[in-house]
Amino acid sequence: MLNNLSPQNPDPIMQLITLCREDPRETKIDLGVGVYKDGAGNTPVMRAIRAASKKVWDNETTKVYTGLPGDPAFGKAMRDLVLADSVEGSRVAAIATPGGTGAIRQAFELARKANPDVTVWTSNPTWPNHLAILKFMGLPNTEYAYFDEASCTVDFDAMMDSLQGVKAGDMVLLHGCCHNPTGANLTLEQFGTVADLIADKGALALVDIAYQGFGDGLEEDAAPTRLLASKLPEMLVAASCSKNFGVYRERVGCLMAISEDASITPNTQANMNYLNRIAFSFPPDHGARLVTTVLTDDALTADWKDELETVRLSMLGLRTQLSEELRQRTNSDRFDFIAQHRGMFSRIGATPEEVLKMREDFGIYMVSDSRMNIAGLNPTTVPLLAEAIAKSCK
Numbered sequence: 228m229l230n231n232l233s234p235q236n237p238d239p240i241m242q243l244i245t246l247c248r249e250d251p252r253e254t255k256i257d258l259g260v261g262v263y264k265d266g267a268g269n270t271p272v273m274r275a276i277r278a279a280s281k282k283v284w285d286n287e288t289t290k291v292y293t294g295l296p297g298d299p300a301f302g303k304a305m306r307d308l309v310l311a312d313s314v315e316g317s318r319v320a321a322i323a324t325p326g327g328t329g330a331i332r333q334a335f336e337l338a339r340k341a342n343p344d345v346t347v348w349t350s351n352p353t354w355p356n357h358l359a360i361l362k363f364m365g366l367p368n369t370e371y372a373y374f375d376e377a378s379c380t381v382d383f384d385a386m387m388d389s390l391q392g393v394k395a396g397d398m399v400l401l402h403g404c405c406h407n408p409t410g411a412n413l414t415l416e417q418f419g420t421v422a423d424l425i426a427d428k429g430a431l432a433l434v435d436i437a438y439q440g441f442g443d444g445l446e447e448d449a450a451p452t453r454l455l456a457s458k459l460p461e462m463l464v465a466a467s468c469s470k471n472f473g474v475y476r477e478r479v480g481c482l483m484a485i486s487e488d489a490s491i492t493p494n495t496q497a498n499m500n501y502l503n504r505i506a507f508s509f510p511p512d513h514g515a516r517l518v519t520t521v522l523t524d525d526a527l528t529a530d531w532k533d534e535l536e537t538v539r540l541s542m543l544g545l546r547t548q549l550s551e552e553l554r555q556r557t558n559s560d561r562f563d564f565i566a567q568h569r570g571m572f573s574r575i576g577a578t579p580e581e582v583l584k585m586r587e588d589f590g591i592y593m594v595s596d597s598r599m600n601i602a603g604l605n606p607t608t609v610p611l612l613a614e615a616i617a618k619s620c621k
């Protein structure tokens with residue numbers, strides 16, 4: 228029977244890891260998969276997570292099952308981190324999920340359960356896994372205009388135009404901050420305008436927030452999500468802890484659902500618990516427990532914020548350096564957007580041929596849509612990349 232399975236195309240981002248690994252050139256630069264790397268190219272365990280691991284190791288007395296939503300303390304900690312006081316806690320139901328990906332999957336499942344005819348609106352472009360999951364689930368998907376390829380900024384007018392097609396009962400997926408793959412983001416005011424449109428249309432917003440703290444700061448990055456939560460009667464939030472806590476392989480994520488009224492919350496929660504039950508019973512707990520331990524201990528929280536801020540500022544510094552190097556080499560402001568983009572990624576508007584040329588001639592590995600992971604750079608490699616871009620891109 229298994230011989231009937233259709234062949235699978237590998238995830239192009241994952242494929243790039245192998246390609247780069249096999250390249251013998253010492254000067255190669257890996258700007259592929261979205262993983263934070265320090266100046267030495269390592270993805271460290273964050274100090275507070277290491278300390279929390281020790282604390283959990285010393286104090287955990289059982290590994291017995293948690294509950295279908297996971298540890299309630301994790302749900303509460305995530306609600307405080309992402310939503311703060313933008314909405315009454317009694318309106319928020321939460322489940323722990325395996326990573327942000329798990330939260331997104333459960334969000335789509337919940338939307339389909341609430342409305343079997345749901346169409347999911349995604350930005351053009353969006354994280355490829357959004358599209359892969361929707362396709363697998365057979366959920367109708369419509370793209371809304373987002374990125375202007377020429378200027379590498381958001382085309383907000385085109386976005387609002389295409390969102391006019393949203394129907395009551397549709398779901399609109401927004402990146403809460405640090406848009407993947409483009410790095411181009413809405414202003415807070417624009418988020419407010421989109422919230423008004425979603426409310427007018429009677430649609431459900433799903434905010435995917437996977438990089439809180441990587442853009443303008445922990446609070447600043449959560450501001451759009453909080454604004455939406457304060458304006459909309461209902462909303463879903465899929466949060467990932469992979470990047471901002473550096474717990475990638477532990478699989479830590481959380482789906483939060485804000486119901487219109489606190490009286491609806493228990494049933495929303497019961498439906499989310501059910502979705503966990505039929506998918507994997509209980510969600511993974513260890514990584515979530517590390518995150519909760521950090522977020523419920525003042526000293527660990529302070530140290531985590533401190534390290535996260537260092538990470539954020541290092542990426543900002545690389546952005547500034549790269550855009551300045553490109554200014555000099557191209558004698559133009561064409562690449563100034565790199566300093567304006569936020570998060571780990573920038574899509575730089577190069578053609579697939581130009582991306583391939585940079586790979587072949589310079590050993591620079593970026594995704595074929597010209598998305599690069601800023602954290603794959605360090606102050607020494609920035610000029611090499613600038614040179615490659617200036618020489619390869621028309």
Ligand code: PLP
Pocket residue numbers: 261325326327328329354402407435436437467468469475479480
């Ligand atoms: N959403 C976006 C936009 C992402 O880039 C990612 C990838 O890291 C995720 C969600 C989910 O990540 P994870 O499942 O590793 O938590």
Ligand code: TYF
Pocket residue numbers: 238240241259260261262354356407
């Ligand atoms: O976009 C990225 O690079 C990260 C990591 O299937 C990632 O979000 C990439 C592909 C994938 C899962 C995670």
